[in-house]
Amino acid sequence: MDHSSPRPERPPLDGLDTVCVVARHASFSAAAEALGLTHGAVSRRVAAVEAWLGLRLFERHGRGVRPTPDGQRFLARVEAAFRLIDDAADRWRPRRGPEVVRISVVPGFAKLWLFGRLAALEQGVPPLRIEIAVEGRNADVERGEVDLAVRYGAGGWRNVAVAKLLPERLYPVAHPDLARRLGSAPEALLQASLLHDSDATGWRAWFAACGIALKPRLQDRRFEDYTVVLAAAGAGLGVALARAPFSDRAVQDNGLVRVGEQEVPNPLAYHLLTRPGEARPAAGVLADRMMALASRT
Structure with a gap:
């Protein structure tokens, strides 16, 4: 007599890979392109996993999606399981x-x-x-x-x-026309928009080295991508901080010139x-x- 217990029901395995790809790309459409599937096929696979779990894995966010709190916990375990499979394959497969x-x-x-x-x-x-x-x-x-x-x-x-x-060193750069108008005095830079990404930590460090406490200002501009910061400076929208040597080529490509001689270590890296x-x-x-x-x- 077979006393073995029945094998527990597994989730749809193709769906598990799909939900991981959706989470990675934060988009059903981008996941469909990456997997070579239709948007509808991706949606059905995600729905199958959600039905098996009995909870939602994603919520809409802007033009894409992001994992729900339950989805984050579940996806972390699935990714860890896939990692174990990958490691086993790396070890045993020629x-x-x-x-x-x-x-x-x-x-x-x-x-x-x-x-x-x-x-x-x-x-x-x-x-x-x-x-x-x-x-x-x-x-x-x-x-x-x-x-x-x-x-x-x-x-x-x-x-x-x-x-x-x-590690990086910071110094201001701007379009040549704006640089000529501002001159080299640190105080003069406050007449222009200061351009930065994520936050103004770099600018605060640079002005602090000049003896100036920088406060939040409405005329400054924030961009999430540092390459956009340099492009905005190249268009004459304000003054950016070069992050040498990381940004040396991009500073040159955007036609930017140095403003003044003050240079400080970047507290970020x-x-x-x-x-x-x-x-x-x-x-x-x-x-x-x-x-x-x-x-x-």
Whole structure:
């Protein structure tokens, strides 16, 4: 007599991969394009998983979607499960080509640093194939959503290993016409719009070094992408901070010139985030290559 208990019902496995792709792209349409499916097929797969769970995984947000709180918890566990499957496949399946490493980066870093160095990072022994997720959100490195991530800030991210990748120096730049009108005195820059991304930390540090306490101002402009900050400065909309050496080429390409001689260390920097202790060997190889290239930037 068979006393074995019945196998528990599993969720639709193709749907699990689909909900992960939807979460990664924050869009049903973008997920459909990435998977080679129709929008309707993606919607049906997500609906099947939600029906199996008995809860909603996504809510609409602007032009896209984002995980609900329940969805975030569920997706984190699914990503971790897929990571276990990937690790098992890496261990037991014969190698047939470059090992894939997934990295999450913000748009400015991708455009100004990573894309131009991608070939150098993939070449060598062992060869790598780097899958890049260009996104503003913080991908979950600890749970294996990606192998590595590059984030901009002061550091201090928890539950991950953090290494400063690109220390920077700050100095103001502007369109040549605006630079001539302003002159080189730090106080003169307050006559123009100050351009920045995320927050004004860099500007506060620069003015503090000049003995000026910068307060919030309505005429200043904020853009989420640093490349847009430099483009706005190139269009004469205000003064931006160059982040040398990271932005050297972009400053030149946008036709910007230096305003004054004051230069200060940036209190923020790009950092490389990896999983502590149990990171995949290929992720360690990519991290070492990125650190080596950054040291020569």
